[in-house]
Amino acid sequence: MSSQHSEIEIGGIGAVTGYGWGREVLWDGLVSGMPAAVPEEGHGPGRDRTAWVARVPEGGDPADGPSRFARAMRAAAREAILDAAAQGWVAGRRVGLLHAVVLGEVDLWREFYQAREGRVPVRDYLALMPSTPMSTLMKEFGFHGPAMNVSAMCASGNAGLLTAKAWLDSDVVDDVVFVATDLSATPENVLHFERLGVAITDAGPLEACRPFQEGSRGFTMGEASVGMVLSRGLADPYARLLGGSMSHDAHHVTSIDPDLTEVRGCVREALRRSGVRGRDIRYLNAHGPGTAQCDRAEARVCAELLAEQTSIYSVKPLVGHCQGAASAVEVAVAGLGYRHGFIPAPPRRAPGDRRLLDGRTPVAGGLTLKSSLGMGGHNSAVVLGPPS
Template sequence: MNSQKIGICGIGAVTAYGWGREVLWDGLFSGKSAATLEGGYGENCDEMAWVAKVPDGGNPVDGRGRFARAMRASAREAIADAEVRGWRPGRRVGLLHAVVLGEVDLWRELYRERHSVKAREYLALMPSTPMSTFMQEYGFHGPAMNVSAMCASGNAGMLTAKAWLDAGIVDDVVFVATDLSLVPENVLHFVRLGVAITDTEPLDACRPFQEGSRGFCMGEAAVSFVLSRNADRPYARTLGGAMSHDAHHVTSIDMGLDHVRGCFRDALSNAGVPASAVRYLNAHGPGTKQCDHAEATMLEELFSADTGIYSVKPLVGHCQGAASAVETAVAALGYDRGVLPAPPVVAPGHPQLLNGRTPVEDGLTVKSSLGMGGHNSAVVLAPPA
């Protein structure tokens, strides 16, 4: 057990709702999905699809691609936010970047259209480049590293950041999770896997823990946090967590759930808290039968009947490598603002499922994320006090 509490003292966000933390919050609060109908998808790239795609924006100086622009914009916003809330960087500021697929738009352009680029342009495609240039911009000299665990990458990055801080390797961490990968080819393959829904409005298709859910609408995001023990006014605190692996199948969950169950229990043990202290399960909740069954089972086996469950994927989409970071931001902002912008319930569902805007009550949040391929993760979050 490790009792050190790490403050989330700055948040930045770029999502399909637009560029900025407040734009994300306002979009969630509207109860309307960020997804829009866009062309260029399907087998022959001639069909319309519902996708929650980050709109063009950012600073062209940050690079040609939306990926680098979104990554750096969200990180800058988190740092500026933390400074307003009283944070001052220590001597060793580390950078962690959760990423599964980087600069997909530019790689696609290279292979399909240009076939060759200048050396400087090629370097911009490397996942290390936006990290190096960001460290240069701020003069940070702690470690810089990418983290990848499929859809659980955000939780993996949060737990790695906490481990760095607990071990004294760094004084502070800027943690970024970026996934802007909704090119037609990627969307098509998730449709073929039977989990991504593109032909129906997201709130109708993606109904986590409700009858009639068919899967998820795909999304994009770049979300950043400043994590520190030296936080005057944190949004929330990270108490601990755990990860495990099913070692079972490249896409399916081991429905014995032994390793999912063990991950949840280990997370509570690592955080040093009882299950009875958990008020909210901020679920992975992609709206697929396997994942929804697994998390509903954990809710019923481990937590009290007063523990509410919710997933914001019907609103922001499934943001893949940035998914759990978006959802952590929602939990942290919810503690700060006293309300959780849960999606509206549209069909009969689990009796503990939150329905729309919900006032936040005292208690802990478990943020779970089940990444494709067997990655299980859970992070325990607490109110700032």
């Protein structure tokens, strides 16, 4: 196994989630052990049904755009940039921007087609474009590196991190601002995920979503935007990104290949590219959506490829499944956990995997494997470590 690898560092974090606006609001919500989701009316046929959703509340700076999406994206990115700068980061000449997004501006597009029938001023039409919040952010900070969207369903966060690392390794940029945004929990989208049999709307998250435990039925829908500054040589980073890998099942539009050949291969390759072995992994920060097939796949891979003492946790019962921003939220949680010295794991509610953490757990150093299995066959895994 090759030990050749490079590392990059996560030097700033910003977050907008169902808990509210700000990184510390996210952390305080996680530490409380209470889910971000609340019952909302107006879901389902006739809009007469209540559903549990971890929706980003109204807020942000109106100057950042006309929608929650644009305001959340720029707020998360700005918080990460200012956080990194406060810790000594000085932007290089070539700062790139990566934005992980699957469904963008769903509220504005719905209004464009349904309420306004396409009759909008050009300025309002430009606000619909995914390039617009990126362009305004680049202008605000005077960044001149490449700016690009990344999309790999629920694995988009990991995809963005690996793209950022490739840019840095190839000397395309000096630094990367990475943002993952998904504010798509509209009644229509929630309803269709429920019809797919994976989203649970009729019970509280800690009862319905029990990753790696008996009685788990699926996940609660969530929303988030998370920003990070990625660079090298930072004085006080949250975490190190050692490496990772992605693959595709080429099997089914929603289901995981039951043979798990590509999932295993992805994890093996992530370990190899990070210069570590399975026995070096202390924590599996799992995709963990609480669905039977995903939990079964990750539990098997953990048992087969990682250490006997590897602990598992998933924060989806708390933050919800944030779709295109899911793995970015969970990477941020790992970084904040290293900084604060503990993992804010959800409390266990039922018998389950013996390796599953139960509530707040001190971090005993060690490496974290962050896995994310995106709908349609997107496999991804990245290896994170505490600051050197």
